[in-house]
Amino acid sequence: MENPLTLLVVLLLFGGGVYALAVLEYWSVAGQLAWGRPARLVLHLLLKEEIRPRQSDTVLYETAPVLFLAAAALAAAVLPWSADAPLLGLATGALFVNAAFAYVMVAMLMGGWAVNGVYAMLGGWRFLGQLIAYSMPLVMALTATVMRAESMLPARIVTSQLELWNIVYQPIGFGLFYLAALALAFLPPFDFPVAAGELAGGVWAEFTGARLLLFRLGRLLLIMTLALTVTVFFLGGWQGPWLPGFAWTFLKTLLVAASFFGVGRYLPRLRYDQMLEWSWKYATPAALVNILWVGILLLL
Amino acid sequence: MLSAFVFEARAGRLSSWKQWLMKTRFQNFKVFVVPGKDVLRALGLELASAGLTIARNPREADILLLTGPLLSGLAENAAVIFAQMPRPRLLAVMGELDIAPLPAPAIRLPLTQAGLLALRPEACRLLTAQGWAPEAQPFAPAFIEQVIAGQQEKGDHKGSGSMNHSAMEPGGMDMEGMMKDLDRSGMKPPPDAAALPVHGPHEHHSMPKAADKPSGEETTNEPAADGQHAHHTMPPTDTKEPPAADSPDPGHHQPHAAQAGHEHSAIPAGPMPHTEGMDMPDMMGDQMKPEAGAEMPGMDMSGMDMGFMSMVEMTKDLPRSADGLPMEASEAAFGPFFPGLPGGLNLRLHLDGDNVTKAVITPGQPDQSRADRLPLPAREFAPWLAGLDPLTPAAYHLLAHRALAQAMRLPATAALPQLIALEQERIASHLNWLIDFGVTIGHAWLQQAAEHLYWQLRQVPDQPAAVTAFVRQVRRLPLLRQSLTGVGQIPAPLLHHARGPVARAAGISHDARQLDPLYQQVGFVPVVRAENNVWGRLQVRLQEMLQSQELVHRLARLGPAAPTPAFPSTDQAAAGTGRATVETPRGTATLEVALQSGQVTAYTLHAPSARHVALVNEFVREQELGDALKTIASLDISPWTITA
Structure with a gap:
């Protein structure tokens, strides 16, 4: 267990990162950096009444936002911020990250089902379809990085990128993971479950007050975690000159997250069956090719 | 305590802590607009400059804003929306409206941009003063x-x-x-x-x-x-x-x-x-x-x-x-206040999984106060008809004007300013549609860029460079073509029912402007494509925007800038029937009026959207929900003119 001070720094950075993501999200929409806005929104949501839909499924309704938040936080717990701060150094870290992300789908499905409304239900089911699309590229891209490091320990994966970051070593894997991460966080153009134009808010439509806050916060946490995953697995983690390790991790993570928000603005929402088609016809074979590629490189 | 706040406030005591929080933190108000954002824009009211944002969903809304006009039943729907909004909430009404099931509004404003600018500070003030009340009750009409x-x-x-x-x-x-x-x-x-x-x-x-x-x-x-x-x-x-x-x-x-x-x-x-x-x-x-x-x-x-x-x-x-x-x-x-679809459109979809099995659009009735106005003096008829459709008033004004002129047996006068206004309105209408279309297809840039251009043109109507640049950018958007081609095809046997850009996209070269001598003089040719799908309709509207720009210039060059012809003085003995056709942004509209003693006693309006509404169920069936909504959005239906 590392220094509690290091842990505190990491937590602060993580929290600050999440706040920065909220600002970045608004910036990508409105073009201005409103630093006080997320705090005001939190208060706004807490001041609003919490309406519980009539005849909703109580267990699922209460669990969904919390599970959503927990899944993102769990995945973040195994990702190292620097050589001195590996956090939960799990030997099966890469696998654990995947497993934690799977619960995002469970939470969204619960949220969609629990509120007893058509929009939310459709949003939930669509997210299940989305999971089928993004899961394979996500896992297979991570597998290729694990292959290179010959270990699932995330710190080992970072150190394996000492000479060459994975983004250069396996660019196909990076591209696939990036897109799959966008789909996992249901960011545009993959925002099927919470689409305003098609489902009037979808899964989140019936949540109000603190529960909606948990969902929103959870999604920011999820994006932060995904950006952190990209950083750790493909961008060399904490490696970089001059600045301390955790600063590099922080910067790289913010950069990736900012790009997450910016990418989808110029793309329309496709149908999720088109997404599935692309995933299984093109992305999964590409992921296999990527694994082959990494295997060849390792053998050489 | 105002009685209005019984339904708006949260139950509880308004402590000084809450008051302070409301005053300093509760400022980003989200507004749910009834009947819709497209009507709001068409009325010239800009929310962004008033410091407000749109709520796409009543659950995230703080203020329910009612502008006019309201069709029958919309007031009840608005009451349902109001009941769904989490408290504290506010009801704001602009203009004179009959909002029967809703409680008395907390804020009344004039229907102007100045009125809208006053909304935010007023809402702040009211919620700070009365956001919590012990006698608050849920709104349950x-x-x-x-x-x-x-x-x-x-x-x-x-x-x-x-x-x-x-x-x-x-x-x-x-x-x-x-x-x-x-x-x-x-x-x-x-x-x-x-x-x-x-x-x-x-x-x-x-x-x-x-x-x-x-x-x-x-x-x-x-x-x-x-x-x-x-x-x-x-x-x-x-x-x-x-x-x-x-x-x-x-x-x-x-x-x-x-x-x-x-x-x-x-x-x-x-x-x-x-x-x-x-x-x-x-x-x-x-x-x-x-x-x-x-x-x-x-x-x-x-x-x-x-x-x-x-x-x-x-x-x-x-x-x-x-x-x-x-x-x-x-x-x-999926209506009448669904984000992305025309405001006031009463759409109901029967879904099978997430495929649409049946789409039903229920036309609304105009407000009682409007319906009882006939017989009208001829002079008042054109503005009255223009008020029927808040989205394209100039087109219907011109239509009424022409029909009445024919009924009175007056020579057809060259109405250059009216035609210029019609073309400018066409550009504005297509942009207005494009903003909501961007919401439907989930394209953030398109929404924002179209809205930006819309307000730019509202201030300075003649900006060819900006419009051309915008159209070029839209055409180059990645993946837009792939996502819209193959969606929304009208079956061939039903194509003859289509009107306006929908028909022209499918290759039917019909445009009422072809028969107008002034348009012929400037060499008007309808914009026609052979793509019977949502992409084709988008392309036709974009091209029509460019064409309208060009037409405005050419029409202006035809003659000096004459003032809008004043309506001929109503002869008290004027009687007869008249018929006129105008190409509105949504298609050809035909009006027949009957005049008696200088008053309009009856009129029949054939609006293009009515045809499309009848068609919708036929070709939306078996489509996935997202595609179905894109299709319906691409028809650009005006709920105000499909009244039964």
């Missing part, structure tokens, strides 16, 4: 209560799992349609095999009324707020539990057995034969049996494993969709 009570009385004998999520959706709900459904269920509607008309409420178990009494507690504003929520079929095992399920205490957990029962029976949530349930109760009884057996946890069903539910067994009698899969049949309102 009688008609909502009736519908809820009616649904519960229908009862649900089979119960099992959820299936029928019908109707009450936050996007706005057709309360009248719902009441009509309730009435219909008493009779036996012919079973519709193609559609799956599941209107779940009729099958529900009667839930104990106690669970649905409006409670004064703020956290349980269930009935009022959720008056629109779907009636959840509760499994029989849960009938012992309902008070727990709907208990006022959100923290209360159901006993484990009931939970298990609920979950268990929620699982075979396969589609239930609700269609039969609606009109053939005995058949329902038969189908009950296998399901009922399956619901009982642990019940041994003829040799199956304990608790194993065979999907094949359970779904063998269910209606199937075209591809053979039994999916969840549901029905939901």
